[in-house]
Amino acid sequence: xxxxxxxxxxxxxxxxxLAEASRATKDAALRAMAAALRANTDAIVAANAKDVxxxxxxxxxxxxxxxxxxxxxxxxxxxxxxxxxxxxxxxxGEVVRGYTLPNGLELRQVRVPFGVVGIIYEARPNVxxxxxxxxxxxxxxxxxxxxxxxxxxxxxxxxxxxxAAEASGLPADVVQGxxxxxxxxxxxxxxxxxxxxxxPRGGAGLIQTVVSESTxxxxxxxxxxxxxxxxxxxxxxxxxxxxxxxxxxxxSVCNAAESLLVHAAVADEFLARALPxxxxxxxxVHGDPTVVAxxxxxxxxxxxxxxxxxxxxxxxxxxxxxxxxDDFGTEYNSLDLSAAVVGSLEDAVQHIRRYxxxxxxxxxxRSQAAARRFTQAVDSAxxxxxxxxxxxxxxxYGFGAEIGISTQKLHARGPMGLPEMTSTKYVVTxxxxxxx
Amino acid sequence: xxxxxxxxxxxxxxxxxLAEASRATKDAALRAMAAALRANTDAIVAANAKDVxxxxxxxxxxxxxxxxxxxxxxxxxxxxxxxxxxxxxxxxGEVVRGYTLPNGLELRQVRVPFGVVGIIYEARPNVxxxxxxxxxxxxxxxxxxxxxxxxxxxxxxxxxxxxAAEASGLPADVVQGxxxxxxxxxxxxxxxxxxxxxxPRGGAGLIQTVVSESTxxxxxxxxxxxxxxxxxxxxxxxxxxxxxxxxxxxxSVCNAAESLLVHAAVADEFLARALPxxxxxxxxVHGDPTVVAxxxxxxxxxxxxxxxxxxxxxxxxxxxxxxxxDDFGTEYNSLDLSAAVVGSLEDAVQHIRRYxxxxxxxxxxRSQAAARRFTQAVDSAxxxxxxxxxxxxxxxYGFGAEIGISTQKLHARGPMGLPEMTSTKYVVTxxxxxxx
Numbered sequence: 001x002x003x004x005x006x007x008x009x010x011x012x013x014x015x016x017x018l019a020e021a022s023r024a025t026k027d028a029a030l031r032a033m034a035a036a037l038r039a040n041t042d043a044i045v046a047a048n049a050k051d052v053x054x055x056x057x058x059x060x061x062x063x064x065x066x067x068x069x070x071x072x073x074x075x076x077x078x079x080x081x082x083x084x085x086x087x088x089x090x091x092x093g094e095v096v097r098g099y100t101l102p103n104g105l106e107l108r109q110v111r112v113p114f115g116v117v118g119i120i121y122e123a124r125p126n127v128x129x130x131x132x133x134x135x136x137x138x139x140x141x142x143x144x145x146x147x148x149x150x151x152x153x154x155x156x157x158x159x160x161x162x163x164a165a166e167a168s169g170l171p172a173d174v175v176q177g178x179x180x181x182x183x184x185x186x187x188x189x190x191x192x193x194x195x196x197x198x199x200p201r202g203g204a205g206l207i208q209t210v211v212s213e214s215t216x217x218x219x220x221x222x223x224x225x226x227x228x229x230x231x232x233x234x235x236x237x238x239x240x241x242x243x244x245x246x247x248x249x250x251x252s253v254c255n256a257a258e259s260l261l262v263h264a265a266v267a268d269e270f271l272a273r274a275l276p277x278x279x280x281x282x283x284x285v286h287g288d289p290t291v292v293a294x295x296x297x298x299x300x301x302x303x304x305x306x307x308x309x310x311x312x313x314x315x316x317x318x319x320x321x322x323x324x325x326d327d328f329g330t331e332y333n334s335l336d337l338s339a340a341v342v343g344s345l346e347d348a349v350q351h352i353r354r355y356x357x358x359x360x361x362x363x364x365x366r367s368q369a370a371a372r373r374f375t376q377a378v379d380s381a382x383x384x385x386x387x388x389x390x391x392x393x394x395x396x397y398g399f400g401a402e403i404g405i406s407t408q409k410l411h412a413r414g415p416m417g418l419p420e421m422t423s424t425k426y427v428v429t430x431x432x433x434x435x436x
Numbered sequence: 437x438x439x440x441x442x443x444x445x446x447x448x449x450x451x452x453x454l455a456e457a458s459r460a461t462k463d464a465a466l467r468a469m470a471a472a473l474r475a476n477t478d479a480i481v482a483a484n485a486k487d488v489x490x491x492x493x494x495x496x497x498x499x500x501x502x503x504x505x506x507x508x509x510x511x512x513x514x515x516x517x518x519x520x521x522x523x524x525x526x527x528x529g530e531v532v533r534g535y536t537l538p539n540g541l542e543l544r545q546v547r548v549p550f551g552v553v554g555i556i557y558e559a560r561p562n563v564x565x566x567x568x569x570x571x572x573x574x575x576x577x578x579x580x581x582x583x584x585x586x587x588x589x590x591x592x593x594x595x596x597x598x599x600a601a602e603a604s605g606l607p608a609d610v611v612q613g614x615x616x617x618x619x620x621x622x623x624x625x626x627x628x629x630x631x632x633x634x635x636p637r638g639g640a641g642l643i644q645t646v647v648s649e650s651t652x653x654x655x656x657x658x659x660x661x662x663x664x665x666x667x668x669x670x671x672x673x674x675x676x677x678x679x680x681x682x683x684x685x686x687x688s689v690c691n692a693a694e695s696l697l698v699h700a701a702v703a704d705e706f707l708a709r710a711l712p713x714x715x716x717x718x719x720x721v722h723g724d725p726t727v728v729a730x731x732x733x734x735x736x737x738x739x740x741x742x743x744x745x746x747x748x749x750x751x752x753x754x755x756x757x758x759x760x761x762d763d764f765g766t767e768y769n770s771l772d773l774s775a776a777v778v779g780s781l782e783d784a785v786q787h788i789r790r791y792x793x794x795x796x797x798x799x800x801x802r803s804q805a806a807a808r809r810f811t812q813a814v815d816s817a818x819x820x821x822x823x824x825x826x827x828x829x830x831x832x833y834g835f836g837a838e839i840g841i842s843t844q845k846l847h848a849r850g851p852m853g854l855p856e857m858t859s860t861k862y863v864v865t866x867x868x869x870x871x872x
Contacts, residue, residue, distance in 0.1 A: 020812060109850075112815060192648075217845075383863050385864070385865040386869075387864060390870075408653065409653075411847035413859050413860055423845035424850075425815065425816060425818065426818040426828070427811045429821040432677060432822055433824060434678065435681055435686075
């Protein structure tokens with residue numbers, strides 16, 4: 001038997017005990033895990049230092065090294081996250097619906113854990129504690145397959161979490177690490193029946209691999225090509241604030257805006273203000289011909305923000321460049337923004353249907369009809385009226401915890417909290433009912 | 437572009453119009469489709485006669501031919517099913533949850549159609565109308581891939597349904613048939629992004645193929661290795677009635693019982709009554725050594741139902757044979773039943789965890805503690821106390837329609853009605869909220 005199959009079988013056995021654990025037991029384990037992380041901060045930081053040194057030696061970009069690095073404050077943050085989970089309601093046992101059938105059978109649909117969950121994730125080692133905690137609280141045994149670049153950190157964290165779980169009366173195997181070699185992840189993706197759900201967390205490449213190679217059911221997370229559409233009836237001040245917040249408040253994350261659409265009726269006025277503001281914020285705009293023309297107009301002699309040179313729009317600021325077809329489908333995760341002028345709300349909808357990743361798309365408008373039409377026609381996990389795209393997040397939605405943001409339509413869509421980490425079963429109670 | 441990709445793209449375009457159609461429009465289309473089926477009964481029955489003749493020529497078993505055959509009454513049944521759908525609530529637009537966030541954002545989670553659904557199914561042509569109706573009512577464009585043995589019937593039915601949909605103001609492409617060749621089904625399974633969900637309906641082989649080869653998300657349906665466990669505290673009269681109803685009322689379906697477990701404390705008494713009753717009903721029992729020994733005892737001189745011969749249990753009735761390991765994992769769909777004696781409720785739970793397909797498992801007991809323990813520990817789509825396994829069904833559960841019974845944990849578990857044919861999206865409405 002391969003190591004992965006063996007790990008998965010142990011997870012299954014542990015999952016039976018965990019599924020029946022009371023909320024009190026699970027919360028005590030989460031608090032014990034938090035305390036153990038704090039108590040073992042030195043060992044965890046020391047293990048992490050090896051990963052950081054290896055990453056630097058391999059020439060890893062410093063931004064990636066920063067995501068990998070742990071210090072006592074970050075370990076404390078992991079512990080605090082586990083304590084926060086202990087304060088949340090237990091989704092297991094919630095009655096989703098229930099009624100009595102005409103024949104007297106009492107039917108209840110009740111939340112139950114999935115059983116065994118696999119998480120495949122990239123560099124950040126804090127995901128190890130977050131994912132373990134969310135799975136434990138929702139009653140799922142977890143197989144954690146982190147990045148090889150964080151291997152030493154993850155081994156140290158998993159060891160601490162397992163000991164704490166066991167000391168709280170749960171099987172240690174409710175949390176297990178998975179070897180980081182490629183063969184192991186392939187086996188994990190083929191462990192249908194042993195692993196109930198796989199959740200990839202990371203870049204588009206990782207998610208694509210898991211989605212196409214896994215026979216285990218997958219919940220796809222986190223690719224966000226998010227749009228902000230400035231309607232003909234938009235309050236343009238509001239539109240500019242929402243656009244800037246959506247784009248620059250944290251450009252590296254999946255709910256940041258990647259594309260601007262502007263209704264032709266307000267394009268001149270809006271772009272005359274937005275392009276300089278974006279440029280000041282360091283955003284490179286990849287514009288369609290209309291947007292590029294508007295930027296040249298601004299850059300020229302009669303532009304409001306005119307400078308001596310034709311381009312860039314603003315001296316010492318980011319330029320407007322011509323978009324190619326690929327730009328509109330690109331999730332930049334950087335200070336880049338594609339931009340196009342559309343002839344109508346319907347054209348905006350068509351554009352979004354064609355290019356959106358179905359994560360979050362926003363309209364800015366004062367028109368009730370336009371808002372209604374946009375929210376009906378745009379089929380994304382989150383459709384936003386007059387607010388920043390950046391709110392699509394389990395914490396912002398009040399879920400208290402988030403395992404990721406689903407961009408698929410099956411099972412869960414949008415931010416996934418604890419209830420989304422469960423399945424249901426029907427419990428049917430009778431007194432001898434027979435089918436006729 | 438391949439034909440399947442072209443069909444899927446047309447389905448996507450049609451799905452936009454269908455997603456926005458009012459309940460009134462959809463219900464009118466369902467009623468028009470029902471009327472059109474009735475009006476075209478002769479043409480449908482004539483097309484079906486070709487399929488039936490070809491099946492007989494190919495030496496198809498008469499039971500399969502019966503499932504394939506349509507007559508005016510069966511066509512009328514399809515029409516009545518569509519009319520019944522028109523009377524059900526529209527799941528689209530239902531607000532699943534909604535509240536106002538601390539920052540004033542109004543958040544609503546709303547049911548929306550999946551978009552494009554693919555159904556892959558076997559012989560029975562009435563599934564064509566049922567599946568088309570359920571998809572239409574839930575706002576999904578459907579690609580119907582039926583069996584090649586029902587090709588002429590399905591082409592005729594799809595043509596009638598498309599014409600009626602179009603006459604009602606919906607795009608004809610809300611319902612499309614898919615060629616029955618193997619290349620087409622392979623392409624359908626790879627059409628990720630174009631097809632939102634695939635639902636295989638049929639035998640275990642079909643489902644296994646789709647589950648392992650599809651990159652499109654799949655909802656697995658309908659494999660049922662269902663158990664009836666007779667507890668130490670069971671009312672044995674009730675137990676026998678429930679066992680017989682679960683096994684013989686309709687043995688070919690997925691919610692029929694396939695395995696009997698009896699607590700050792702009541703095994704002698706229960707088997708002494710159950711084995712003759714099962715034999716009389718024509719059920720072949722595949723017993724573990726204890727069950728086989730009990731049957732020999734019955735068959736011997738001092739058995740209550742003793743006969744002149746040592747076996748079978750009852751003269752001219754079905755025998756008790758020794759089970760091999762495979763029997764306990766087998767979904768017979770016939771008048772066969774595996775049977776074992778277990779030492780305890782926990783042993784029954786262990787047995788069910790090992791062998792159950794997670795469809796429906798029942799306990800017969802008067803003990804509240806045993807019922808509670810069984811319903812907690814057994815993780816199946818339906819866990820039943822003191823009633824027949826045969827109730828796991830969308831109609832029996834009051835859903836009004838059923839596309840299948842999900843035996844997976846993701847998205848939907850158990851009978852799937854109209855709400856299970858939808859996804860959700862978050863609609864978030866603000867007045868300029870920005871993320872800080």
